[in-house]
Amino acid sequence: MDGRRLKFVLIALGIAATMAFMLVVATQKPDGGFAYYVTVREFRDHGQPVGHFRVNGKVARGSIDRRDNGSRVLFTIADADGGATLPVDFSGIIPDTFVDEADVVVEGRARPDGVFEATKLMAKCPSKYESKTTTTAKTGL
């Protein structure tokens, strides 16, 4: 390999290495977006969960309790089979699709009192998304 070529290879490697380095740095930052994605039951089975989590579940019917003019909401999420449950406290912009039985993903961490303090709330409207055939199909892969 002659010098000119070596220079190009070095620059290319430099770019790749910097990118990899930044990736590593970014994932190590606390609350930097690194989160475990779990179902309510998996979250419960952790015992005393430490760290950032994304928990997927369904909003338990009738559990929505809006506070502070709708900028804060307390609710309970449950697994699709209704088994494990988890109380959630969320402050922020509540999406329109957040209703009873909605499929939600909450992101945040557990408080010492057992309530899940969410910094993010994502919701899918239950009636309008394809449902019947898809819940089984999801496991197809």
Added chain:
Amino acid sequence: MSTIGHFALFLALSCAGWAAVASWLSTVSRAKGLQRSAERGLVAAFALVVLAVVALETGFVRNDFSLDAVYHYSSVSQPLPYKIGALWGGQAGSLLLWAFILSGMSTLVVATNRAKNRALMPWVVNVLGVVLTFFLILTNFIASPFATGPLRADGVGLNPQLKNYWMMIHPPTLYLGYVGFTIPFAFGIAALVSRRTSDVWFRTTRRWTIFAWFFLGTGILMGSYWAYIELGWGGYWAWDPVENASLMPWLTGTAFLHSVMIQEKKGMMKVWNMTLVILTFCLAIFGTFLTRSGIISSVHSFATSDIGPAFAWFLAFAFFGSLVMLVLRLDDLKSEARMESVLSREASFLFNNMMLVGIAATVLLLTTFPLISEAATGRKVTMGPPIFNLVNIPWALILLFLIGVGPLIV
């Protein structure tokens, strides 16, 4: 309507399949008419897909709720524009839209290459035929837009989040971009297989590439504006898997648009260009797979169903098939010149390419990280927007800098 649609789609599948087979046969046999016949097969497939689209739209406009698609995504009170737009509100309809755009583009390719590129065309028609056949297999047997149910008085109606005028504009625009990259891909593969790897394949498809790139980019911008208006979609850009899915082919497509210029002027970077066009096409398919299969959860995924495995197989076939072809033809793709210096125009193109592809690779890695971590450790780990921002913003700024510097060092 359902009967017409079923038959139209089935016949379209036969025509597309014939186009793929006949154009391949035409390269091994000396029969004269075979290639013309294959090309007519693509045109006929287009006509039949149009018929299917018209049939489905008629069902929507006339409130035919015996059709599942109409029942799920439309209702009596739904305004007419949304009834029409509801065609791509669901899974099967979206796939039909894909087949519709692809067959339309294929017809245009056939029409504009009647007297040109005759050596490439058999393989171009073959690739287009295979891709179209795949989408028609999906719409025929796995996710039929003409599935029927019991007679119902009114439909469920479109998802309220989708009742926005962008629903009429954004999905078709984005699809024009996604599907448009199939044409340069088909010509690239044709060039590889037929060993005619001069600059003809990308000169011919230059306009297609720019067209696809333009619509994909515009579609992404429209989508991010729509996501900004809609509560709960995370604003302009939230690094949601669906958003990332559209960004990745755009990044590699941008890189491709740049680096083919170097091949055209200097005969360099041939393998790289071929790799980019393959990657762009595969990422477009992967994007559809990601958003449609539901393997990674997203607030924008509106339909998930059983097309996942089929897509995975097709993706693997397209990707590894192309790669094998590329490796077999490495000898034909030798560079005709070499990089002059680190500050030459070629070098600056190379660096911009590396960054675009690097960003695409980063986005791909972070987006699919839940799958990777689950496979490796059994725990799903998601990567949120802060990580994407931290990693990508510096590179985007360097790219911006290069946009300014690039023209000066020409």
